[in-house]
Amino acid sequence: MATAATAAAVPAGGRPYRCRRTRSRCGPLRLHRLRLPAAAAAAAAASSSPLAPSTSAPPPEGGGRLVAELVGAFNELTERMGEELATSSSSSLLFRALKLALPALRDADGGRALARALAVAASLADLQMDAEVISAGILREALDAGAVSMRDVKAQIGISTAHLLHESLRLKHAPSKLDVLDDESASALRKFCLTYYDIRAVILELALKLDMMRQLDDLPKYLQRIKSLEVMKIYAPLAHAVGAGNLSLELEDLSFRYLFPHSYDHVDQWLRSQESECKALINLYKEQLLQALKADDELKRIVQDISIQGRYKSRFSTMKKLVKDGRKPEDVKDILALRVILEPRCDGTSSDWGPRACHRTHEIIQALWKEVPGRTKDYISRPKENGYQSLHVAIDVSEPGKMRPLMEIQIRTKEMHRFAVGGDASHSLYKGGLTDPGEAKRLKAIMLAAAELAALRLRDIPDSDRGVGNCKNPAFCQLDKNGDGRISIEELTEVMEDLGAGGEDATELMHLLDANSDGSLSSDEFESFQRQIELMRSLEDEDDHYRKILKEKLHTVDSAGLIHVYRKELGDKLLVS
Numbered sequence: 001m002a003t004a005a006t007a008a009a010v011p012a013g014g015r016p017y018r019c020r021r022t023r024s025r026c027g028p029l030r031l032h033r034l035r036l037p038a039a040a041a042a043a044a045a046a047s048s049s050p051l052a053p054s055t056s057a058p059p060p061e062g063g064g065r066l067v068a069e070l071v072g073a074f075n076e077l078t079e080r081m082g083e084e085l086a087t088s089s090s091s092s093l094l095f096r097a098l099k100l101a102l103p104a105l106r107d108a109d110g111g112r113a114l115a116r117a118l119a120v121a122a123s124l125a126d127l128q129m130d131a132e133v134i135s136a137g138i139l140r141e142a143l144d145a146g147a148v149s150m151r152d153v154k155a156q157i158g159i160s161t162a163h164l165l166h167e168s169l170r171l172k173h174a175p176s177k178l179d180v181l182d183d184e185s186a187s188a189l190r191k192f193c194l195t196y197y198d199i200r201a202v203i204l205e206l207a208l209k210l211d212m213m214r215q216l217d218d219l220p221k222y223l224q225r226i227k228s229l230e231v232m233k234i235y236a237p238l239a240h241a242v243g244a245g246n247l248s249l250e251l252e253d254l255s256f257r258y259l260f261p262h263s264y265d266h267v268d269q270w271l272r273s274q275e276s277e278c279k280a281l282i283n284l285y286k287e288q289l290l291q292a293l294k295a296d297d298e299l300k301r302i303v304q305d306i307s308i309q310g311r312y313k314s315r316f317s318t319m320k321k322l323v324k325d326g327r328k329p330e331d332v333k334d335i336l337a338l339r340v341i342l343e344p345r346c347d348g349t350s351s352d353w354g355p356r357a358c359h360r361t362h363e364i365i366q367a368l369w370k371e372v373p374g375r376t377k378d379y380i381s382r383p384k385e386n387g388y389q390s391l392h393v394a395i396d397v398s399e400p401g402k403m404r405p406l407m408e409i410q411i412r413t414k415e416m417h418r419f420a421v422g423g424d425a426s427h428s429l430y431k432g433g434l435t436d437p438g439e440a441k442r443l444k445a446i447m448l449a450a451a452e453l454a455a456l457r458l459r460d461i462p463d464s465d466r467g468v469g470n471c472k473n474p475a476f477c478q479l480d481k482n483g484d485g486r487i488s489i490e491e492l493t494e495v496m497e498d499l500g501a502g503g504e505d506a507t508e509l510m511h512l513l514d515a516n517s518d519g520s521l522s523s524d525e526f527e528s529f530q531r532q533i534e535l536m537r538s539l540e541d542e543d544d545h546y547r548k549i550l551k552e553k554l555h556t557v558d559s560a561g562l563i564h565v566y567r568k569e570l571g572d573k574l575l576v577s
Ligand SMILES: Nc1nc2c(ncn2[C@@H]2O[C@H](COP(=O)(O)OP(=O)(O)OP(=O)(O)O)[C@@H](O)[C@H]2O)c(=O)[nH]1
Pocket: 321, 333, 334, 377, 384, 386, 388, 392, 420, 421, 425, 426, 427, 430
């Protein structure tokens, strides 16, 4: 079964993932517990992949394995956060949180607890949350499991992380305040959450809910439905309200799947049957349109920047359109979608350069593709009551003998886009169940204030020669405590002890990685170790990918095979008896 995570062709909102190092892991959330099997190490040594470690050292065991997990998880998180958020203070905070969580969770729930904690942290990093929120995400599972205490968190991580954890524990019980989960009480509860709880803790809770929804198969059916209902009524709209677009889409799709499995299957089958082709088309059209717009002389004169976003519609959003007014699938005009965002030149003397650029873009589109008559909406000439401005056209991308869903193109200026995302016509109002523009403004102000305060706490340590700009390899800098450019045996022993391993493990790891036998690790030696860790993690990802495919394939065989025949026969027989 396709997951909601695969539904969006291109991240619809939020910022794209950025890879600082030349690694291939900047994709959807996949963070796993690191295993270092001997076979994998042999594969690493034999591999011609550029990721293959230059050292043929066997993979570390015991405490060394914990260090490898620590470094792998740390690298992944800082990479997902992006360079400007991963300040020296943030790196240090994350490193400490991982050091506390790893030994506490390593063996809990067969390793799944650690994988869950890291997946939550990865979601938060993808949402571009700060290191305090991410560290709380790492530790929440350990706190729930009783493996660390609030006192540990306060002492070893800091008061801000402890506060977020405290808030998120309070939030966990918020739905129990309701007797019935109807629209009115759900809306009141959402408002309550956004008013009385720390907004960053709300976001942490959303990431935890996403993780819970991804594991829902493990729960009994009735719990699956109760949890899905809560997510549908409370958490998905909350995610829209705080602007966590992709997260809300996935929450919606997952809860849709558990609440209405038959309807979900219908929509899923229809969307899936054309998904890969349509996603490829979106990327192709995006490129074609960008080239055409950039080549146009008139546009060149009045516009200084053009960007295009694309997306494939989610399962739940499609279902809503289909049932809204009983329309046919071919009448849903935004299954494929592009959005052109134009930035008029600032030296423009004429104030209508924005609208002119949008209309010129429309003409170029008309020359390129087949516009569906009567489906164009010009909210630029006639803005919506809430002030929303954009020009919408529907394009028929079918070919002879090949019917396809329609493609919507939204054309707007950067200014109009800002308003559609954060102004009175904001997406949080449009989708987030907020009815009052004042409420959206209040939320935005709270968000900005929270970010400002967090930035004060998390900025680079002044006068530090180990700030982000000076530290090419943050994991190395965390281990090289005295900043002399080498990781000594004392430094390695210290981290081992923090992870609950002994000094002899440090000696063993040093022996394994110290290629020139000078008794310490240079940055080059450490980078070889990191490449090895990276390779192991990519093998794990592949394994995970294959496992998903096999699960799906084997399930298909099951339902068409003997078990299915048996079940049907039994059902038929019971019916006539
Ligand atoms: N942020 C924001 N986006 C909007 C608003 N109104 C419309 N949109 C976007 O524009 C798209 C299409 O809107 P319309 O062209 O008005 O279409 P519609 O009347 O919703 O028609 P159907 O898509 O056919 O149901 C929506 O799916 C949104 O993506 C708004 O007030 N705020």
